[in-house]
Amino acid sequence: MGLESFFNPRSVAIVGASRQEGKVGYEILANMIAAGYKGQIFPVNPKAEEIEGLKCYASLESIPDAPELVLIVVPAKMVPAVMQECAKVGSKAVVIITAGFKEVGEEGRALERQVIQAARQAGIRVIGPNCLGLIVPANHLNASFGGDLPASGGIAYLSQSGALLAAILDTANANGIGFSKLVSIGNKADVDEQDVMEAVADDAQTKVIAGYLESITDGNAFVREAERISHIKPILLMKSGGTQAGAEAASSHTGSLAGSEVAYESAFERAGIIRCDSIKQQFDYAQAFANQPLPAGSRVAVITNAGGPGIMAADAIEREGLTFAKLDEGTVKKLAEKLPAAANLHNPIDVLGDALADRYEFALDVVMDDSGVDAVLVLLTPQAMTEAAATAEAIVKVAGQRPGKPVLSCFLGAAKVRDGVGILRKGGIPQYDSPESAIDTIDAMTRYVQWRSRPKRVVRLFPVNRRRVENIVERHLRHGILDIGEAESKDILEAYGFVTPKGSIATTADQAANIAQQLGYPVVLKIWSPDILHKSDVGGVKVGLTSEQEVRDAFDLMIYRIPKKKPDAHILGVLVQEMCRKGKEVILGMHRDPHFGPLMMFGMGGIMVEVLKDVAFYLAPLTAQEAKQMLVSTKTYKILQGVRGDEGVDIERIAEGLQRLSQLVTEFPQIKEMDINPYVVGSPGTTPIAVDARISLEQ
Ligand code: ADP
Ligand code: MG
Numbered sequence: 001m002g003l004e005s006f007f008n009p010r011s012v013a014i015v016g017a018s019r020q021e022g023k024v025g026y027e028i029l030a031n032m033i034a035a036g037y038k039g040q041i042f043p044v045n046p047k048a049e050e051i052e053g054l055k056c057y058a059s060l061e062s063i064p065d066a067p068e069l070v071l072i073v074v075p076a077k078m079v080p081a082v083m084q085e086c087a088k089v090g091s092k093a094v095v096i097i098t099a100g101f102k103e104v105g106e107e108g109r110a111l112e113r114q115v116i117q118a119a120r121q122a123g124i125r126v127i128g129p130n131c132l133g134l135i136v137p138a139n140h141l142n143a144s145f146g147g148d149l150p151a152s153g154g155i156a157y158l159s160q161s162g163a164l165l166a167a168i169l170d171t172a173n174a175n176g177i178g179f180s181k182l183v184s185i186g187n188k189a190d191v192d193e194q195d196v197m198e199a200v201a202d203d204a205q206t207k208v209i210a211g212y213l214e215s216i217t218d219g220n221a222f223v224r225e226a227e228r229i230s231h232i233k234p235i236l237l238m239k240s241g242g243t244q245a246g247a248e249a250a251s252s253h254t255g256s257l258a259g260s261e262v263a264y265e266s267a268f269e270r271a272g273i274i275r276c277d278s279i280k281q282q283f284d285y286a287q288a289f290a291n292q293p294l295p296a297g298s299r300v301a302v303i304t305n306a307g308g309p310g311i312m313a314a315d316a317i318e319r320e321g322l323t324f325a326k327l328d329e330g331t332v333k334k335l336a337e338k339l340p341a342a343a344n345l346h347n348p349i350d351v352l353g354d355a356l357a358d359r360y361e362f363a364l365d366v367v368m369d370d371s372g373v374d375a376v377l378v379l380l381t382p383q384a385m386t387e388a389a390a391t392a393e394a395i396v397k398v399a400g401q402r403p404g405k406p407v408l409s410c411f412l413g414a415a416k417v418r419d420g421v422g423i424l425r426k427g428g429i430p431q432y433d434s435p436e437s438a439i440d441t442i443d444a445m446t447r448y449v450q451w452r453s454r455p456k457r458v459v460r461l462f463p464v465n466r467r468r469v470e471n472i473v474e475r476h477l478r479h480g481i482l483d484i485g486e487a488e489s490k491d492i493l494e495a496y497g498f499v500t501p502k503g504s505i506a507t508t509a510d511q512a513a514n515i516a517q518q519l520g521y522p523v524v525l526k527i528w529s530p531d532i533l534h535k536s537d538v539g540g541v542k543v544g545l546t547s548e549q550e551v552r553d554a555f556d557l558m559i560y561r562i563p564k565k566k567p568d569a570h571i572l573g574v575l576v577q578e579m580c581r582k583g584k585e586v587i588l589g590m591h592r593d594p595h596f597g598p599l600m601m602f603g604m605g606g607i608m609v610e611v612l613k614d615v616a617f618y619l620a621p622l623t624a625q626e627a628k629q630m631l632v633s634t635k636t637y638k639i640l641q642g643v644r645g646d647e648g649v650d651i652e653r654i655a656e657g658l659q660r661l662s663q664l665v666t667e668f669p670q671i672k673e674m675d676i677n678p679y680v681v682g683s684p685g686t687t688p689i690a691v692d693a694r695i696s697l698e699q
Pocket of ligand 1: 501524526533534535536537541543577578579580581585677678691692
């Protein structure tokens, strides 16, 4: 069942309705009545005859007609009994406002489980518990204690925090911002973010989906579904719990553990979700997405009556990587016909401080017709002659006549522009308090357009030897060994098309010399022990050995010295390995995120990773573009490309390595973590070598 019974119920019962002002059971009833709900309202309270003029019922069963939606506000311990009643009378949609469940600990968690189990058995869907309720302005439904019914509009809002929703409602009401639906999902014991998003995705009134989340119930399903919905309408999310401190606060708040930050970042990017850092930014974006068409490109024109703000806007355009539109000659000529001689006819178009509404109207009209302009920002500062209200009307009018191109406004000031701002808002022109936030919004719209026009994701599948890996992985797990050693890690990598250095294990200096002879000099010696993870840290790697004598010396030294440094380490021998061609060292890695699955990593080797933390992450499975994008997004990408006469390395081959690794970890969920460090890459056309690898498993 969808959520229709929640959004558009025939009748609503409030179990726990109260006569006492200030109590939730009263506020909800009062809000329901004040909103002008057209259906029937049934207050349920055995101790009252009537509340606010409505007949009161002793129980759900005593209501003559089963209510379609039931709001529960009675104390937590009474909720199971009410749920039984709901099942008995056949109500299918229940909102549990009451707190005191999962968020308060083990006992509450058990109670929540019990209630949800009963609901599922009866085919009842539940929003909450521990939530603020829900609001559908178009249906005059305010089943919440969040505040007054807001205007009807194109924004659907869902929030995991009820209190935050109350703040959002208040902000929106003060600014006349309209919503299609507001849903407080609370503990999301049944209905979760994905259900709400799915429900509003097909809702014609909803132009943009916005929300605040602390956790995501099912990471993989969420990404898939959000990706589908993002193609239909934009999703703007605030996600908290990012920092360590934030994550702790989030888990004590709703009892849910927040996932790791990078995984969220890349999940959002994959799904086309536009992440917002603050309520203000989210409103900034939502207003534009809800009311304006998407820009066809990134070329922005600015119309202003003051130089300063025009320059601020121009700076912001450059900073965000947007394009400062170059006006067509015809446009400039047309502008010259009516604008005063002192006006600037080029972007930013300065209509001068004495501009009245008609001059703005003329300029906007002309600029909107320029096919080299994808979006227009109209700036206004309240100067002596400025007509803020009339100018606002002119903007609304011109934008309305040309509905194909977005127009945003930034009326700077407060008291003198208030009327104008009201007119803009009513007319669907998003209004910003600074040129920067307006430009930031255009940038968000442009990014969304770019995401939508990306080619379909195609993940390349390489021919591999899956059986070989299966054997190694299963054998390790059977014996409870979770770390795969270097030799078998290499077998695994080879099975997936990686090239690794040739070499074998020696237990005596004679053997080492023999192997070196066969490989050909120079060679590398590495200590061979399951207990030593970082070989070079204990002097367990000697590179560039060019003679038998050097090999023997290095062997003896390792066998003599390392046990002193690591007395507990079980040393199996020394690996004699061919020396790789010179190249740059990079790291390819994977860490399995508990919510979103394998998260791929790329970084430059050595200090770049350790000190600068210059790494890129992205969720597997990777497409060729995504793998490439991971490389491009690092600061050291330029070094890979080659600087100052340095030839650079084979970028495509690194991206291919990432894709192969992505395929491996996608096909083997038993691999918990792994890295190839270093992956030595040479100039274009040469084969990269996976020099060292570590793989750890989980049951
Ligand atoms: P660990 O990471 O355990 O210290 P590695 O096998 O990664 O050991 O070796 C450390 C470093 O030695 C590598 O980062 C690389 O610079 C160099 N090295 C190791 N093996 C080779 C090899 N076969 N050819 C060239 N350089 C190597
Ligand atoms: Mg290494």
